[in-house]
Amino acid sequence: MNNRTKTRLLLDKLAHKAFLLSALFALLILGILIYRMGTQSIGWLNFEFLKNNLSIFPEKSGIYGAIIGSLRLMAVIAPVTIILGVSTAIYLEEYAHKGKLQSFINMNISNLSGVPSVIFGLLGLTVFGRMLNLGSSILAGGLTMSLLVLPIVVVSSQEAIRAVPNYLRDASYAMGASNWTVIRTVVLPSAVPGILTGTILSLSRAIGETAPLVVLGIPTLILKVPTSVMDDFTTLPIQIYYWTLDTVLTPEYANLAAATSIVLIIMLFLMNSFAIYIRNKFQKRY
Amino acid sequence: MKNLINNKENKVIYDVKNLNLWYGSDQALKNLDFTINENEVTAIIGPSGCGKSTFIKTLNRMIEMVPSVKTTGEILYRGTNLFDKSIGVEELRTKVGMVFQKPNPFPKSIFENVVYGAKIHGIRNKNQLMEIAENSLKSAALWDEVKDRLNDNAYGLSGGQQQRLCIARSLAIQPDVLLMDEPTSALDPIATNRIEELVEKLKKDYTIVIVTHSMHQAGRISDKTAFFLSGEVVEFGNTKDIFSNPKDKRTEDYITGRFG
Numbered sequence: 001m002n003n004r005t006k007t008r009l010l011l012d013k014l015a016h017k018a019f020l021l022s023a024l025f026a027l028l029i030l031g032i033l034i035y036r037m038g039t040q041s042i043g044w045l046n047f048e049f050l051k052n053n054l055s056i057f058p059e060k061s062g063i064y065g066a067i068i069g070s071l072r073l074m075a076v077i078a079p080v081t082i083i084l085g086v087s088t089a090i091y092l093e094e095y096a097h098k099g100k101l102q103s104f105i106n107m108n109i110s111n112l113s114g115v116p117s118v119i120f121g122l123l124g125l126t127v128f129g130r131m132l133n134l135g136s137s138i139l140a141g142g143l144t145m146s147l148l149v150l151p152i153v154v155v156s157s158q159e160a161i162r163a164v165p166n167y168l169r170d171a172s173y174a175m176g177a178s179n180w181t182v183i184r185t186v187v188l189p190s191a192v193p194g195i196l197t198g199t200i201l202s203l204s205r206a207i208g209e210t211a212p213l214v215v216l217g218i219p220t221l222i223l224k225v226p227t228s229v230m231d232d233f234t235t236l237p238i239q240i241y242y243w244t245l246d247t248v249l250t251p252e253y254a255n256l257a258a259a260t261s262i263v264l265i266i267m268l269f270l271m272n273s274f275a276i277y278i279r280n281k282f283q284k285r286y
Numbered sequence: 287m288k289n290l291i292n293n294k295e296n297k298v299i300y301d302v303k304n305l306n307l308w309y310g311s312d313q314a315l316k317n318l319d320f321t322i323n324e325n326e327v328t329a330i331i332g333p334s335g336c337g338k339s340t341f342i343k344t345l346n347r348m349i350e351m352v353p354s355v356k357t358t359g360e361i362l363y364r365g366t367n368l369f370d371k372s373i374g375v376e377e378l379r380t381k382v383g384m385v386f387q388k389p390n391p392f393p394k395s396i397f398e399n400v401v402y403g404a405k406i407h408g409i410r411n412k413n414q415l416m417e418i419a420e421n422s423l424k425s426a427a428l429w430d431e432v433k434d435r436l437n438d439n440a441y442g443l444s445g446g447q448q449q450r451l452c453i454a455r456s457l458a459i460q461p462d463v464l465l466m467d468e469p470t471s472a473l474d475p476i477a478t479n480r481i482e483e484l485v486e487k488l489k490k491d492y493t494i495v496i497v498t499h500s501m502h503q504a505g506r507i508s509d510k511t512a513f514f515l516s517g518e519v520v521e522f523g524n525t526k527d528i529f530s531n532p533k534d535k536r537t538e539d540y541i542t543g544r545f546g
Binding site: 097098167168170171172173174175176177178181185186190 | 346348351353375376377378379380383384386388390391392393402403405406407452455456459
């Protein structure tokens with residue numbers, strides 16, 4: 001083997017190692033995060049913690065209210081984004097003529113997905129909080145979050161709809177089907193897994209989001225578990241945020257925040273796994 | 287040219303009158319003028335890009351899926367101009383079925399594929415649907431091969447079987463005309479042969495227009511042949527005459543394999 005070949009092989013080995021290290025970096029960070037949260041929440045994360053409501057005594061504090069708040073928030077976001085997002089995607093892909101209006105709407109949806117979440121919070125505060133007088137209720141928070149994730153749902157639904165091969169649409173049109181019949185019987189059945197995957201991923205983004213809710217003025221301390229969409233509420237990330245703010249006065253709050261983080265991460269992990277499961281299960285071959 | 291054809295035995299289904307078609311500013315069909323008769327097989331032959339597929343797609347207006355298409359002239363379908371505003375494309379396409387180049391069954395069971403058309407046109411009764419499925423599959427010479435596995439996914443069938451399934455699916459809504467756009471181009475010779483036998487059989491009940499790349503196929507199965515070249519019909523007539531005694535030099539060159 002001559003020297004040049006040797007150098008090349010050595011370079012290849014080095015490159016291999018360097019890329020492997022980069023890939024491991026993310027894993028390392030996740031490891032540190034989980035380790036840190038784990039050690040901090042030992043003794044704090046238990047059944048009582050999940051079941052109890054907030055309390056001024058850290059030992060008696062729990063996140064039941066925040067879990068219910070997050071779930072109820074999702075119950076508002078899911079239907080709103082699915083209905084609006086999928087309808088928009090269907091319009092853009094199946095009805096709109098490829099032209100100025102369509103590309104204008106498309107461009108604005110892309111722009112919208114780049115708008116920072118805190119600005120959606122301001123929009124929510126102005127429109128839902130003040131103008132519609134919804135205050136800082138679950139409905140106001142849910143609608144604000146829906147706006148935030150709507151572009152993601154639209155874009156992922158558009159991709160799912162675009163992935164339905166045209167020859168299937170042609171087969172249906174050639175038998176005298178109307179636009180809507182083709183969408184209902186051919187496009188949606190094939191696109192639903194992709195649409196669901198995108199929706200679940202965007203929901204998991206929404207329940208991890210804090211900034212818009214802070215702007216909406218979600219109260220710091222809620223002792224009442226919300227029972228309707230008009231009630232005030234708190235969510236897991238908001239709870240983490242407020243506890244973290246107060247660790248100087250009450251050091252135990254750091255442990256509570258860590259324990260809550262673990263609960264939140266487990267929730268997100270479950271949702272993402274469910275999305276992947278759906279995607280794999282319904283993946284169709286054409 | 288039309289006058290050369292003896293139309294006495296068969297009724298005219300399509301009367302193409304001075305048809306021109308443009309994709310944007312490119313003219314794809316030029317002054318087409320010929321007729322398609324009932325219970326006959328009309329073959330459209332010609333080299334790639336000559337407008338064969340474009341033409342067959344005008345017959346059920348599938349060509350309008352392409353946004354930039356403009357047409358002038360008329361196609362009379364049983365006496366009515368099919369570009370007329372009063373004709374709904376949905377109605378036209380239930381009477382004019384189409385089989386595509388590549389078999390395109392839905393990702394559903396064999397049964398669901400066959401009864402798809404019947405279902406979207408409002409037939410819900412189970413027994414009636416079963417009857418439709420059986421009759422259509424028998425007409426498409428597929429029944430014996432699939433009768434025991436009607437609930438299996440259509441993608442489990444071979445290419446040739448899938449194409450016959452697509453034919454069955456088109457027949458299930460009892461069309462008047464069957465358009466076939468190179469239906470055997472993705473199939474092996476044995477499967478091709480079965481489709482050709484089927485076409486032979488189906489022309490008793492349907493009017494068939496078939497686009498084909500293969501002149502031999504046109505010669506074997508068609509009654510009339512239209513030879514397309516650069517968007518024009520160079521020659522149209524009885525298949526026998528065109529193949530034994532072409533009038534135009536270009537037709538002769540094409541069918542003797544000098545180009546195309």
